[in-house]
Structure formats: C-alpha cells, structure tokens
Amino acid sequence: MSVTMERPVAAQPEPPHRVGPVERLTSTDHKNVGILYCVTAFGFFLVGGALAGLMRIELAEPARQVVSTQAYNTMFTIHGTVMIFLFVAPFGIGLANYLIPLHIGAPDMAFPRLNLTSYWFFAGAGLLILLSGVASTGGGAAMGWYAYTPLSEMRYSPGVGVDLWILGIVLVAISNVMGGVNILATVFLMRAPGMTMWRLPIFTWNMVVTAILGLVAFPPAVAAFALLLIDRRLGGHAFDPLGGGDPALYQHLFWFLGHPEVYILILPFFGIITEVIPVFSMKPLFGYLGLVLATIAIGALSMGVWAHHMFTTGVVDNPFFSAMSLLIAVPTGVKFFAWTGTMWRGKIHFTVPMLFALAFLLNFLIGGVTGVMLASAPIDFHMNDSYFVVAHFHYTIMGGSVFAIFAGIYFWFPKMTGAMLRERLGRVVAVLLFVGFNLTFWPQFVLGLRGFPRRYVSYPADIGFDTPNLVSTVGYAVMFAGVVVFLADVAVSLRRRVPAGDDPWGGNSLEWVTTSPPPEHNFDALPQIRSERPAFDLRHPELAP
Amino acid sequence: MRWAVRAGRRAGPAALALVGTACSGSFGMPRGATEQGADIFRLWQVFVVTAIAVAAVVYGLIFWSVIRYRRRRSDEPGALGSQFRGDHRLELVYMGIPILIVIGLFAASAAVEVRVDRVSSDPAVVVNVEAYQWGWRFTYPGQGVTIVSPPSGEFVAGPQMVLPVGQTTRIVLTANDVIHAFWVPDFLYKHDAIPGRTFAFDLTPTKTGTFYGECAEFCGLNHAYMTFSVRVVQPAEFAMWLAQMRAGQAAA
Numbered sequence A: 001m002s003v004t005m006e007r008p009v010a011a012q013p014e015p016p017h018r019v020g021p022v023e024r025l026t027s028t029d030h031k032n033v034g035i036l037y038c039v040t041a042f043g044f045f046l047v048g049g050a051l052a053g054l055m056r057i058e059l060a061e062p063a064r065q066v067v068s069t070q071a072y073n074t075m076f077t078i079h080g081t082v083m084i085f086l087f088v089a090p091f092g093i094g095l096a097n098y099l100i101p102l103h104i105g106a107p108d109m110a111f112p113r114l115n116l117t118s119y120w121f122f123a124g125a126g127l128l129i130l131l132s133g134v135a136s137t138g139g140g141a142a143m144g145w146y147a148y149t150p151l152s153e154m155r156y157s158p159g160v161g162v163d164l165w166i167l168g169i170v171l172v173a174i175s176n177v178m179g180g181v182n183i184l185a186t187v188f189l190m191r192a193p194g195m196t197m198w199r200l201p202i203f204t205w206n207m208v209v210t211a212i213l214g215l216v217a218f219p220p221a222v223a224a225f226a227l228l229l230i231d232r233r234l235g236g237h238a239f240d241p242l243g244g245g246d247p248a249l250y251q252h253l254f255w256f257l258g259h260p261e262v263y264i265l266i267l268p269f270f271g272i273i274t275e276v277i278p279v280f281s282m283k284p285l286f287g288y289l290g291l292v293l294a295t296i297a298i299g300a301l302s303m304g305v306w307a308h309h310m311f312t313t314g315v316v317d318n319p320f321f322s323a324m325s326l327l328i329a330v331p332t333g334v335k336f337f338a339w340t341g342t343m344w345r346g347k348i349h350f351t352v353p354m355l356f357a358l359a360f361l362l363n364f365l366i367g368g369v370t371g372v373m374l375a376s377a378p379i380d381f382h383m384n385d386s387y388f389v390v391a392h393f394h395y396t397i398m399g400g401s402v403f404a405i406f407a408g409i410y411f412w413f414p415k416m417t418g419a420m421l422r423e424r425l426g427r428v429v430a431v432l433l434f435v436g437f438n439l440t441f442w443p444q445f446v447l448g449l450r451g452f453p454r455r456y457v458s459y460p461a462d463i464g465f466d467t468p469n470l471v472s473t474v475g476y477a478v479m480f481a482g483v484v485v486f487l488a489d490v491a492v493s494l495r496r497r498v499p500a501g502d503d504p505w506g507g508n509s510l511e512w513v514t515t516s517p518p519p520e521h522n523f524d525a526l527p528q529i530r531s532e533r534p535a536f537d538l539r540h541p542e543l544a545p
Numbered sequence B: 001m002r003w004a005v006r007a008g009r010r011a012g013p014a015a016l017a018l019v020g021t022a023c024s025g026s027f028g029m030p031r032g033a034t035e036q037g038a039d040i041f042r043l044w045q046v047f048v049v050t051a052i053a054v055a056a057v058v059y060g061l062i063f064w065s066v067i068r069y070r071r072r073r074s075d076e077p078g079a080l081g082s083q084f085r086g087d088h089r090l091e092l093v094y095m096g097i098p099i100l101i102v103i104g105l106f107a108a109s110a111a112v113e114v115r116v117d118r119v120s121s122d123p124a125v126v127v128n129v130e131a132y133q134w135g136w137r138f139t140y141p142g143q144g145v146t147i148v149s150p151p152s153g154e155f156v157a158g159p160q161m162v163l164p165v166g167q168t169t170r171i172v173l174t175a176n177d178v179i180h181a182f183w184v185p186d187f188l189y190k191h192d193a194i195p196g197r198t199f200a201f202d203l204t205p206t207k208t209g210t211f212y213g214e215c216a217e218f219c220g221l222n223h224a225y226m227t228f229s230v231r232v233v234q235p236a237e238f239a240m241w242l243a244q245m246r247a248g249q250a251a252a
Helices: A021-026 A030-059 A069-104 A112-134 A160-189 A202-233 A247-264 A267-281 A288-302 A306-313 A320-327 A329-343 A352-374 A377-383 A387-417 A423-450 A466-495 A534-539 B002-023 B035-068 B088-117 B235-251
Strands: B125-132 B135-140 B145-148 B160-164 B169-175 B180-184 B189-193 B199-203 B209-215 B227-233
Touching: A021 A030, A030 A069, A030 A112, A030 A387, A030 A466, A069 A112, A069 A160, A069 A202, A069 A247, A069 A267, A069 A387, A112 A160, A160 A202, A202 A247, A202 A267, A202 A288, A247 A267, A247 A288, A247 A306, A247 A387, A267 A288, A267 A329, A267 A352, A267 A387, A288 A329, A306 A320, A306 A377, A306 B189, A320 A329, A320 A352, A320 B088, A329 A352, A329 B035, A329 B088, A352 A377, A352 A387, A352 A423, A352 B035, A377 B035, A377 B088, A377 B189, A387 A423, A387 A466, A423 A466, B035 B088, B035 B189, B125 B160, B125 B180, B125 B189, B145 B235, B160 B235, B169 B180, B169 B189, B189 B199, B227 B235
Parallel strands: B125 B169, B160 B227
Antiparallel strands: B125 B135, B135 B145, B169 B199, B180 B189, B180 B209, B209 B227
8 A cells, every 4th residue: 555645845945934032032833942942951051061161170180279169069059950950851841842743743732832931931940040059148059959958958058049049940840840741732632643652753752751750750859849948948847857857858859859850861862862863774763662661661660769869878778779770771771772773784874963873872871881880789889979970970961961962953953944054063073072071071980989079179189089180171171172163063054054955864753744944833734654754654655564 | 502502601611711800800999998898899890890791792783783884885875774673582682681680780789788788796896977067076985085177178187087907897977967978988888977867887997008088978168178087007006096095085
C-alpha cells in the first residue's frame, strides 16, 4: 500500500517574518514562547559561565586572589542555581515548546496562554535569583544551591538574599509545573491522526517523562522551601535543631526534588541526541520500544535514589538507595547501545549536530561510569562533597546536556530562523568546547581523589591541588573561546543568511515537512503518519511501512 | 556451546591476569591509611576496573561504528544505511549483562559498607570531635585532654589529633551550629556532623604519619579554612603524648 499525500509547499517564498519586540514578548504562539525560553536560558548560561570563569581564576593558584571569600561563596551558589534552574532545565522546556506541536502535528500547545505565563514566571524567577546574589543587604545568597539547613536559617544567613533566592526557586517550581501540565495535555490530547504514542519522536516521549518527573518532584520541594521561609521569617522551627526541628528532613525533601531534577536536566537532551543520530546515520532508530521503556524506567528509578546524596550523613544506612542508584545505569546503558546500534551499518554524515552528538556520547559515558562509582556508599564516603563529584556531574550536565543543547541548536536553528548556521565555524566550536571541557573537568576527578573538597575558595600549596587546578582554569579559557566563536557564528548567520529550505538535513519528524520557520498554524497539510518518521516516509514512499 | 566453554577456559586466566595487573594500580586514589580505608580502596579498584572495562567496550563499539560506517566519497549523496529497526535478542543481551554487572557491584559495595560501618564494642581510644564555625574541638574523654582550633580566616596549622597505630579509635562526632563534615582524605572516609545528632564510627590506623584533614560540608564563610590534622604514632609514643598533654592541661 502506498498512498502518498501532496507534499505541503509554502504558498509563496515569503521573506522571513520580522518579529517586533512587543510581539516577541507577548505572542502566545508556541514557537515564539519556545524561542523566548531558549534565548533567555542561553543568556543565563552566559551569566553562569561568567561566574564559573571568576571562580576558575580564583582557583588557578593556591592563595586567595581576585574575589573575597563571601563573594566566592555567593558565586558558586548563584552559578549552580542559574545553570540548573535557569539554563539547562528551561532550555529543555523551550525546545519542547517549540518542537512538541510540530512533532505531533498540532497547531499549538494545549494552553497557549498558560505557556506564556510559565515563561514569565521563569523570567521573573531568574530576576529574583540574580538579585539574590547581588542586591541584598547583609550579603547575597551564599549558602550553596541546596541551601542546607541550619546554614540557610536566619541565625547563620541573615541576608535577605536567601529569601529572594527561595522565592525565585518557588517561581521556577510553579513555572515547571505549569509547563509540565501543558506538555502532557498537548501530547495526550492534540496528536494528529495517525500519530500514535508509539510513533512519537523520542524527544517528545522524553519530554512526557520529564514533565511527569517535574509534576511529582517540585511540589514537595515547594513545601520544603515554604517551611524554610517560615523558619526564617515567621519564627518556625521545621529544620532548626535548636527548636526541635530536623535538618535531615530538609535534606530528604530537597533531594526528593534534587535527584529527579538531574533527570529533568538530562532526559530532554537524551531526546535531542536520539533525534540527531538517526538523521545523520541515514537509518531508523535502533530499538525504539526499548528506548522508550528505558526512559520510563529511568524516570521511575529516579524517584527512588534521592538519598544517595546523603550517604555521609549517617541517617540513611539502608543499602536500598545504593541499589536503586546502581540499577539506573542499566536503562542508561540500553540508551547507549541503542544509539550505537543506530549508527551501526549506517552512512554517517559528520555534520556539526552529529559531531556534538558524538562528543555527547564520549563525555556522558564518563559521567555515567563515575556515577556508578558514587552510587556505592563506601566509595562515596571518600568522594562525597569532593571535586570528584563536581567533575562527575559536569560530565553529565555539561559534557552531556550542554553538548546536546549545542547539537540541538545547530540542528534546529535552520528550522527556527530559516537560516543555516555556518558549518565550518560550527566545527571549530565543537572542537574548542570538547577539548576545553575535558581539559577543565578531567583534572577535577584527580583533585577529588586527592581530597580537594568542593566550595573551597582557596587551598594550601604543595598538597597536590595546584597543577590540576591550573590545568582546569586553562581548559575554561578554551571553552570560553568556543562560546565566543559560537556567538559569532549566530551573529554572522543571522546577518548574512544562507537559506535553509524546509528540510536541510533530510529529517525524520514532522517539523521537516513544513516551512522554515513554520507558519503560524504550523502545517498547511500533513502527510500520512505511518511510522515514527513521517518526513522520511514522505521522501521514500517505497520504504514506508 | 562447547566452543564457548573452551574459549571461556582460556580467556578466564588471561582476564584474571589482566585484572590483577590493573588492580595493583591506585588510579589516583590514596591507598587508605586505616583498615576501613584500605577496604574502601579495594572496593574502588573493583569499581574502577569494571568502569574501564565497560568504557572500553562501549567506546570500542562507538568508534568502530563511526569509522566503519562513515559516509564515503564513493557513496551517492542520498545513500541510506540499512533500514533495520532493532534486534530483540541483542537488546535482551545488552540489558542483561549490565544487570549482572550491577548486581555484582552492589554485593561488593554492600559487604564493604557493613565492615566500614561496624563499631567495636571495646575501642582502645575514644575521641570526641565537635565541629563548629569554623574549627574543631578534639576531646579525649576521661583524660582531661582537649585540643581546639585557633581562630582563623586563612590556612594555619589546625588542631592536631594524635592516634595510636594499629588500635581502634572511636570517633564521636557532633556539631554545635551548622552541618560540617569530618574528612581525612588519606583515610578515604568522611562523616557529616549534624547539630542535634551524635554519630560514632571507628578508625583503625595502619600507618604512622601526619594526615591532612578538612571540613567537607559547606558551612559558611570560612569553610575553606576549617582544616586539622591527624598524627598517627606508635602506641608507646601515644601514651607518652597523652600523659604530657594531661599534665600540661591540668597545670593550666
């Protein structure tokens, strides 16, 4: 059977629609909201990156040099908060906003105004969190991004910065819940005819699981932050041992958010990689069903691993959390084999998105195997709160998620703007970021093993911490250069446009059958959807199932 | 099946030899100057060798796929790869093997955890450790000996705890303001000190020498300067030191 539908064509090759600032900030079109999210989130990446640079300069040599201890403590607090809550997670939501309606053949998200509202909550949260670092009497928020009690209680952190920070995180949580509801409603209710759940692009599948994680994990965290605020401002004692409260309870509530959160920080980006690799391997995905089940398994297991952040507290001696944390390596392994299986017997094109996807594989594997080490409680007795942990989670979040973000930017920028990014500059960005990243974070494994604790503004000379720290700072400079070249690439590509056409890559999912950028309602006509890659089936009717 | 058994018989000793060589390496980790630390060190070796083996296989498959199946100049521009969509038997294999690895790692880890957490009913020495912003107080209960951090906001020689080698020391850990953590990297062990709770754990030093210690849980402004040291000496020397300290502190 081979029913083919007319390939939809744009009515006329219209010049790219110029979006004015008012329309940009107020339009509820999902593509606009998606771009707003991504651009704002990327702005926060630059802020967080600048803070990282100051910290790396401070740590390049043993003695204290450029910033005060208080300022340093504020910087790592804001760096962590910004990167996690204001860059990586919202970038995933931004891409989801842009892509999900296109992936499922819908004209928009289910709740467009809720969508824009969730963006503005996120932007407001960003403002509060930045303010919490700079514009507060009695010192900025300097208690670390997990704000452990009693340190974050009024007695030890009297600055109003902590309160601003708490309010900012609560806004982030509300924004996430709104976004999650919207994603689930859209995917469950607005799929085009023929787009069954088992034909969803994997990115969209992963966003479904991410949204569920957010809906489960954020509310308890809001409760924890509300109690903390009551402790601070209204004389409560929920987490204050002097009033009979329990600091360990805060840790449980915080990590009940905190650990699913790290999967909120990776699942969307697993999704990007899973979209990119088949396209440039000229093959269908290897083991679609297994991959989806692996994502669901990761989501489920991630709900039961939180206390592996608390092995050294002495309040969780039960090996349950160790077992769950080790088990989560299994579905992650399934993903690695699915990606490799997709490349196996393909015709691999080394485009810039594919280079970033390969770099992702190389980096994330190291993040993964070191995560297995940290899942062992006795090994964690040494590693916890050391630079080994810092290196581990940067290998997952930066080497993993952020490299996937760059893969996604190079992959979908042509769809979003109608213009290609420069291939040659992109290769330079990929090489600089890959080399710089590994140069920055590999030495931090060494530092952690040797006993360098995280959150130290300074360290004594001659106990083995000097050289790795210096190398790490040099690595940062290389990454910095990579980001500068990337920004130049974006500027050049937007100014001197190389038209992308509807489908520059030979894509698989539905966004590639409409114009770049897509019209307001996304599609003039939809092809028949008979597999998880309708755009491919349209190009190759002879191979369609 | 018979070929597999034969291959296994030959590969077994070879693999063991390889693992043995690898296991003599420390992979950047201090070797653990206590009995408990040495146990953790051996566990680390198991984990790191497994990690290297897994990474070698996965990297090998990735590089092989990427290099072998790259698009070549001779290919037509739109040439497709094979259009197969998976292989259920293969998928079961690559799910099953990691499950077995994980079960093995869990068993090793849980066994070591039980040994490291075990506390002796009759420790030779007891030291009460009290952490506070930003220093330490070491007390030898019943001996009238107390050692306290000098006030500081930079790196100075912190307070020094003295312990006898080869004997079990009980550390009783508390904090009186915020959360801290007692970490001696050479012992491969740290434990959080949480206000309102008291924790006890045992250390059995196996090497003499002076070991650097630090606070590992962020505790506010001068967290980075909350250092201390542990000097491990022969039991006779320890008894002498204790007597001297007792005399000195009684006089003061």
